[in-house]
Amino acid sequence: MCMTITEKILAAHAGVEKVSPGELINARVDIALGNDITAPIAIEEFEKSGVEDVFDRDRIILVPDHFTPNKDIKSAQQSIKLRKFARRYNITHYFEVGRMGIEHVLLPEKGLVLPGDVIIGADSHTCTYGALGAFSTGVGSTDLCATMITGEAWFKVPESIKFIFHGKLQKWVTGKDLILYTIGKIGVDGALYKAMEFTGEVVDNLSIDARFTMANMAVEAGAKNGIFIPDETTLKYIEGKKKRRDYKLYNSDKNAIYCDIYEFDCNNIEPQIAFPHLPANTRPISEVGEIPIDQVVIGSCTNGRFSDLEEAASVLKGKKINKNVRLIIIPGTQKIYNDAMKAGVLEIFLEAEACISTPTCGPCLGGHMGILGEGERAVSTTNRNFVGRMGHPKSEVYLTNPAVAAASAIKGRIANPEEIIR
Numbered sequence: 001m002c003m004t005i006t007e008k009i010l011a012a013h014a015g016v017e018k019v020s021p022g023e024l025i026n027a028r029v030d031i032a033l034g035n036d037i038t039a040p041i042a043i044e045e046f047e048k049s050g051v052e053d054v055f056d057r058d059r060i061i062l063v064p065d066h067f068t069p070n071k072d073i074k075s076a077q078q079s080i081k082l083r084k085f086a087r088r089y090n091i092t093h094y095f096e097v098g099r100m101g102i103e104h105v106l107l108p109e110k111g112l113v114l115p116g117d118v119i120i121g122a123d124s125h126t127c128t129y130g131a132l133g134a135f136s137t138g139v140g141s142t143d144l145c146a147t148m149i150t151g152e153a154w155f156k157v158p159e160s161i162k163f164i165f166h167g168k169l170q171k172w173v174t175g176k177d178l179i180l181y182t183i184g185k186i187g188v189d190g191a192l193y194k195a196m197e198f199t200g201e202v203v204d205n206l207s208i209d210a211r212f213t214m215a216n217m218a219v220e221a222g223a224k225n226g227i228f229i230p231d232e233t234t235l236k237y238i239e240g241k242k243k244r245r246d247y248k249l250y251n252s253d254k255n256a257i258y259c260d261i262y263e264f265d266c267n268n269i270e271p272q273i274a275f276p277h278l279p280a281n282t283r284p285i286s287e288v289g290e291i292p293i294d295q296v297v298i299g300s301c302t303n304g305r306f307s308d309l310e311e312a313a314s315v316l317k318g319k320k321i322n323k324n325v326r327l328i329i330i331p332g333t334q335k336i337y338n339d340a341m342k343a344g345v346l347e348i349f350l351e352a353e354a355c356i357s358t359p360t361c362g363p364c365l366g367g368h369m370g371i372l373g374e375g376e377r378a379v380s381t382t383n384r385n386f387v388g389r390m391g392h393p394k395s396e397v398y399l400t401n402p403a404v405a406a407a408s409a410i411k412g413r414i415a416n417p418e419e420i421i422r
Contacts, residue, residue, distance in 0.1 A: 002253035004160040005227055006195040009135040009250055013118045021159040021259070029059070030117040030245070032147040035103055036064035038122030040081040041141035046148055054089050055151035061093040061112060062086055063103040066361045071368040101333025101359045104128040104216065104301035109333055111241025115230045116248035120144065120153050125301050125383065127218045131211035132238065133230030133250060138219065158224040159259040160195040160252075165202035167267035172417045174311070175210025176303060176381065176401040178202070179217040180272035181264070184282030192222035194259065197252065199229065202266045208237040209307045216302045217383050220279040273414060274399035277387045285404065285416045292324075295378040296409040297390075298402050299330025299357070300364045303381035306336045306345075308402045313348040315406035315417050320352055322412030327354035328370045330362060354409075366390050372397075379408040 001018050003011065011019045013027040034042055039062055046054075054060055062082050067075035086094035093112060100106065104125050107113045113129040119136035120126065122144040129136035139153065147153050163182060183190070196218045198211070206214075211228050218226025228234070230249045238247075270284035298304075298312050309331060321327045329349050331337040337359065340346050349356055363370030364382040372378055372391030377398065380390065385397035398414060407415040 002255040004252045004256045005229060005250045006135055006160055009116055010157055019157045021157050023157045026152050026154050027118055029120055029147050029151055029153050031059055031113055031119040032144060033061045033121030034144050035066055035123055036068060036078045036082055037066045038141045040078050042145040043081050043085045045142055045145040049149060051149050054148050057090050058092045060091055060148055062091055063095045063100055063106060065100055065103050067367050068360055069097050102301045102304055102361055105304055105332030109335060114247035115234060116250055120147055124219045125216050127225050128212055128216040130215035130225050130227035132234055133228060135225055137225045158193055158195045160197050161191055162197050162199060162258045162261045164263045165200035165266050167265050169266055172271050172403050173269055174401045175206055175213040177272045179214040180274050180282050181269055183221045183280045186221055188278055188280045189222045193224050196223045196226040208233055209305045213302055220383060271401060271404050274385055276385055276396040288414050291414045293379050293408055293413060294376040295326045296405050297328045297363050297370055297378060297380040298405050300382040302383045303402050304330055304332030306339050309340050309345050312402040312406040313345045315403050315420050316352045317348050319410050321409040324412050325409050327409040329354050330357045331359055333359050363390050379405050379414060381405050
């Protein structure tokens, strides 16, 4: 009865002793999440169903973060639907502008997602919470609606792939580089409907923020979920949170079956750049060449945490950005914004002549706060660089870690932080 951590969590929530890859199950859901793009559709279907109440007002979370603060009339109407629904059904965890954040940064910060949970969200990057040892995955809006009614969701149990990271990280190499390197090796469909399980001594020494970044981008390899075995780093992170529920730590059995195992030597991995127009189109920083840029974005559910801002600030301190570059900083939550202000990080950004935004997904999905025009190039700490992702279909997005993004803003081209700090 050996199982992986993903299989154990799903079995427990399905009320059975064992599940196997490919099996269809119905599982109890701990958290159901929606945002201002996806939840309105779920709400419309909910209202058509004729049910009188949600399954649990404490387990539904609504976060207007994609087009907020509202950029136009249509986005305002979307947010009104969330607001009215939250009031009508007395939803405990509805986060209005001024109290909200980018959803996948906000929920862990608030202690709303815990190890061993099953979490669904009508957003593909819901897989972020696998950093805490939870099974979390994105679903469609109608699936969200069904869960808001029943408290359950159906899944096909995914096969698991184990990724083992050996060695030691070089300076300026982060969780963002590890996941970009991995996607570069296996491709954007290399883990299609699989669970990506991250292990090894390098992973053991990663910060929780680095783990969030890696789990966040599992979907960029086509994965159903990304997951880490919870450890002391996990427990230390959730220790200071207000835990509203009991939780359970799961591990993979020694003889668990994996459909594939990848082992990577991290000693020689450099900072990675994902070239247009796929996250898998990666190159080490030493092979980038001279690529001038117009804009840099540091933020998003991938790299909008305080440690990400600190990393960027360490490169930008005492410097000015290139006169031809726009630098946009987007803290992931109000708390991160406040912490960065108190720590002097925002002052560093302002003195470097950066623009600082309120928390929002904004330019990541071509929403607002930094849309690219025809022919423009951006370096971004976001998670996708598809055609037209950040604006005009003839614009280009290069994905990097925060330190590389900061160095690039200074140089006016994609640059290694070593060029700035020697």
